[in-house]
């Protein structure tokens with residue numbers, strides 16, 4: 464195998480893929496089991512050339528790929544594995560570092576500390592918090608709740624009925640009872656609730672269905688009074704805070720105990736990359752530190768394995784560093800502003816068509832709306848089956864609504880216009 468020649472081919476493949484992704488059907492149309500049925504059931508006895516892997520990727524796997532890097536991917540939260548991040552992933556694999564303790568690769572730990580500090584500056588968060596990178600917001604929230612439990616074992620975790628399912632999973636995992644709090648008319652967590660037995664309260668800045676923003680300042684007050692840990696889930700909307708005009712969304716968060724933000728959602732970083740900050744790192748340490756003999760080190764240095772569930776840690780800081788450097792604050796702001804502008808434009812089209820209505824306020828780049836008389840779930844199935852776009856549905860007050868989430872760096876006004884045309888055509 465020639466690494467250089469195969470590498471050149473793989474890079475060409477990636478470049479052509481990104482250049483041509485717009486022409487592909489966004490959503491894979493295969494049925495469960497279709498892809499597996501095409502693949503040999505047992506591993507090869509003899510080495511195969513890398514070219515065979517690329518060929519099968521093209522011919523067998525691509526029909527079963529949903530193209531998350533497609534400019535008309537508007538489902539869930541639209542994301543971008545941007546080019547600096549893609550290249551840095553290649554370099555990360557080449558280095559194959561395991562950053563479990565400082566001494567297993569000092570540059571990985573120190574770069575991680577640098578990029579989480581850069582990110583805190585970009586989002587206007589306190590710079591004196593501890594921060595580190597986890598794989599996903601699910602893991603970051605598990606870590607935050609495990610830390611909270613060291614301070615107050617046995618209480619409950621409260622979160623809005625619109626909190627992401629990962630919060631309930633995390634509460635279950637750390638053995639804390641999970642209680643949901645109703646939302647107000649704008650899908651924000653209500654604050655007229657007794658939180659006195661809370662071990663932790665999870666506020667969401669950018670809920671998954673509507674991107675509503677829970678009232679963090681009021682929740683901070685309640686948690687400070689009752690002695691509960693306040694964890695903020697800003698997995699998606701944290702990115703908006705790179706723009707000063709969206710900083711309001713993080714108001715009060717400087718007084719939270721922990722906050723998670725996913726650069727792999729709306730900050731152009733390939734999966735996976737989730738940053739967890741906390742102003743109480745000693746509680747994370749109490750939950751996770753362990754020093755078996757085989758990992759003792761001489762140096763007085765930060766060992767990040769002591770602050771989260773995993774021992775083995777990928778060198779994720781490299782791709783985040785590449786993304787932040789190669790876009791710069793100005794580049795990130797331009798992308799986020801562009802997405803918010805497109806969402807606002809789409810919102811005006813919906814609002815001015817009597818057959819359609821908006822279903823929730825739009826704080827950022829995600830629009831919730833519905834057709835007034837059609838079966839919205841069926842309409843979305845028809846629209847997605849065209850291959851021209853991918854939108855998802857959610858339910859608000861038991862009614863299906865359509866979500867259009869704009870977050871891909873290549874999405875243009877024409878893409879959003881085309882999505883609106885396809886949706887209108889699909890309404891019949």
Ligand SMILES: Cc1ncc(COP(=O)(O)O)c(C=O)c1O
Nearest residue numbers: 599600601627629669670671698
């Ligand atoms: C608000 C919010 N929090 C957490 C998550 C879970 O993120 P992850 O997939 O990184 O665990 C999501 C996923 O969409 C989300 O929307």
